[in-house]
Amino acid sequence: MKCLELADVYYRYEGSADYVLKGITASFESGKVYTIIGESGAGKSTLLSLISGLDVCTEGDVYYEGKSLRKLDRDDYRAKSVGVIFQGYNLLTNFTAVYNITLSMSISESEITDRQAKKEAAYALLDNMGVDRETADRKILYLSGGEQQRVGIARALSHNPDVIIADEPTGNLDAETEGAVLNIFTRLAHEDGKCVIIVTHSENVTAIADEVIGIRAGKLLSGTEYRASLPCHVSYPSQENLETKIKENEQ
Amino acid sequence: MKKYFYVIENALLNLSKNKGRNFLQGAMIFAVITTTVIALSIHNTSVTLISEYKAHFGSEVSISPERMPSNLPGITAEQALAFSQSEYLRDFEVSEPDDSSEAVDAVFYLKSPELLEAFAAEVRGKGLPDGYKVDIDRDAYARMVTPLEGLQDISFTFLLIVLALGAAIMVLLSVIAVRERKYEIGVLRAMGMKKRKLAMGLGVEIIAITCVCYLFGMIAGWLLSQPISDALLTGQQSAELMNAVAAQPLTSVKISVSPLTALEIFGVAILLASIAGIISVRQVTKYEPIKILMERN
Numbered sequence: 186m187k188c189l190e191l192a193d194v195y196y197r198y199e200g201s202a203d204y205v206l207k208g209i210t211a212s213f214e215s216g217k218v219y220t221i222i223g224e225s226g227a228g229k230s231t232l233l234s235l236i237s238g239l240d241v242c243t244e245g246d247v248y249y250e251g252k253s254l255r256k257l258d259r260d261d262y263r264a265k266s267v268g269v270i271f272q273g274y275n276l277l278t279n280f281t282a283v284y285n286i287t288l289s290m291s292i293s294e295s296e297i298t299d300r301q302a303k304k305e306a307a308y309a310l311l312d313n314m315g316v317d318r319e320t321a322d323r324k325i326l327y328l329s330g331g332e333q334q335r336v337g338i339a340r341a342l343s344h345n346p347d348v349i350i351a352d353e354p355t356g357n358l359d360a361e362t363e364g365a366v367l368n369i370f371t372r373l374a375h376e377d378g379k380c381v382i383i384v385t386h387s388e389n390v391t392a393i394a395d396e397v398i399g400i401r402a403g404k405l406l407s408g409t410e411y412r413a414s415l416p417c418h419v420s421y422p423s424q425e426n427l428e429t430k431i432k433e434n435e436q
Numbered sequence: 437m438k439k440y441f442y443v444i445e446n447a448l449l450n451l452s453k454n455k456g457r458n459f460l461q462g463a464m465i466f467a468v469i470t471t472t473v474i475a476l477s478i479h480n481t482s483v484t485l486i487s488e489y490k491a492h493f494g495s496e497v498s499i500s501p502e503r504m505p506s507n508l509p510g511i512t513a514e515q516a517l518a519f520s521q522s523e524y525l526r527d528f529e530v531s532e533p534d535d536s537s538e539a540v541d542a543v544f545y546l547k548s549p550e551l552l553e554a555f556a557a558e559v560r561g562k563g564l565p566d567g568y569k570v571d572i573d574r575d576a577y578a579r580m581v582t583p584l585e586g587l588q589d590i591s592f593t594f595l596l597i598v599l600a601l602g603a604a605i606m607v608l609l610s611v612i613a614v615r616e617r618k619y620e621i622g623v624l625r626a627m628g629m630k631k632r633k634l635a636m637g638l639g640v641e642i643i644a645i646t647c648v649c650y651l652f653g654m655i656a657g658w659l660l661s662q663p664i665s666d667a668l669l670t671g672q673q674s675a676e677l678m679n680a681v682a683a684q685p686l687t688s689v690k691i692s693v694s695p696l697t698a699l700e701i702f703g704v705a706i707l708l709a710s711i712a713g714i715i716s717v718r719q720v721t722k723y724e725p726i727k728i729l730m731e732r733n
Contacts, residue, residue: 234726239626239725239726239729240724240726260625260628260629260630260631261628262628263626263627263628264627264628264629265628269626271626271729273729273732275622275623275626275729275732276623277620277623277624279453279454279620280449280453284449288442288446288627289627291442292442292624292627292628292629293628294439340627
């Protein structure tokens with residue numbers, strides 16, 4: 186089922202004549218993991234900010250469940266329908282990890298209304314990400330990059346969104362946690378029917394993708410086209426490799 | 437309503453998280469409230485006293501020769517009694533004549549100071565000869581009211597300066613505070629918090645700070661207003677006046693903070709909080725989360 190659609194999307198920054206995204210058309214389905222790959226400055230993060238409702242495209246439209254984001258309340262969309270994992274974490278550094286999660290639940294008007302229950306749910310979510318209670322009760326300021334990244338992931342999942350958008354979500358994680366997080370993404374898509382969109386440079390992340398999308402100079406390419414366009418010294422996993430890795434991961 | 441609870445809770449939690457900034461903002465509000473308490477209580481007390489003194493000294497009329505020394509015999513008890521039969525008077529006092537003459541000292545109390553001219557015309561009509569003046573005790577009036585009028589002017593000017601400066605500083609502090617919190621605002625907006633809820637949170641914070649400062653400012657202002665009033669009043673006594681008047685001039689006024697003054701100060705506090713709030717809200721609505729986060733990252 187189509188969850189998100191981009192229809193001939195163009196984007197340029199305020200005061201700039203050059204387009205960062207040039208006529209992107211794509212659709213994202215529920216129950217699938219997508220990875221977006223591309224060089225730095227290709228427009229990947231801009232694309233994510235449009236999909237996550239943080240910004241509005243200059244031309245064209247982004248549709249969520251058939252409705253244009255221009256017409257939807259984007260605050261509600263961000264609070265309830267999408268969970269964003271930022272590359273820079275974007276957590277409230279003066280507050281504890283657990284408070285960051287419960288606050289996100291409150292903003293999204295979560296079904297859990299009882300304060301203690303909300304806190305327990307947040308602890309459980311953090312525990313899933315490998316953050317113990319003691320760490321969860323510490324201020325973000327005192328957490329390592331890896332711990333902050335896990336909290337960022339937990340926060341994005343805290344309101345059970347339909348779409349999960351992640352910008353380099355495993356960049357600061359050790360191999361073990363990376364594996365666990367990727368398993369969570371796969372499970373969310375394949376078992377819970379979520380649409381997971383990940384921007385990454387990591388081969389391991391690309392390996393779990395059901396679809397790989399390449400982006401070059403603001404234009405979209407299929408994974409195969411993208412790989413073909415790369416200089417010979419740069420390599421992303423071949424389709425066969427990808428399939429093998431997905432199988433390994435699922436096992 | 438329940439969905440707004442977390443906004444209030446978050447705002448109150450923020451108060452303890454950003455102690456330095458909140459302390460600075462609180463100190464400013466405290467200073468403005470304290471000085472407002474001082475200025476307003478002195479001003480209001482002066483206004484009340486001036487009005488009381490005006491009513492008292494402005495309605496106390498005596499009849500005396502226009503020029504001193506004088507050969508005029510003064511008014512008799514019969515004349516005084518005839519003059520006292522007036523609808524403009526609420527009371528009168530006539531002294532016993534002394535042995536050497538039939539003249540008496542008479543004081544007439546007008547119902548209101550504005551009736552002086554009408555009463556003077558009436559007594560002239562009843563036969564008061566030329567050479568006598570019908571007037572209030574202007575020396576006593578000046579002795580009591582002039583310093584108070586000076587005090588009233590000073591306190592009012594002071595109040596205006598404090599309010600203007602206070603408002604300007606509050607605007608500046610609010611702009612700085614919101615700028616400092618740009619990242620936090622960006623994160624909350626990115627999480628989907630609506631602008632109105634964010635603005636409400638900032639409003640709750642500033643109102644909470646204002647209420648605490650109001651309490652302490654009232655106490656400090658109440659303690660300081662009496663000595664400051666006494667010092668200002670002493671400065672108001674002109675040497676000329678002191679020499680000209682035999683009686684002791686006004687050197688102290690009992691300053692009180694009436695419920696009305698407390699309410700007025702609360703109004704000032706809320707006004708300041710609103711200014712800070714409006715500026716914060718304007719700033720918040722200007723910011724787009726994506727720009728804030730991009731700047732930060």
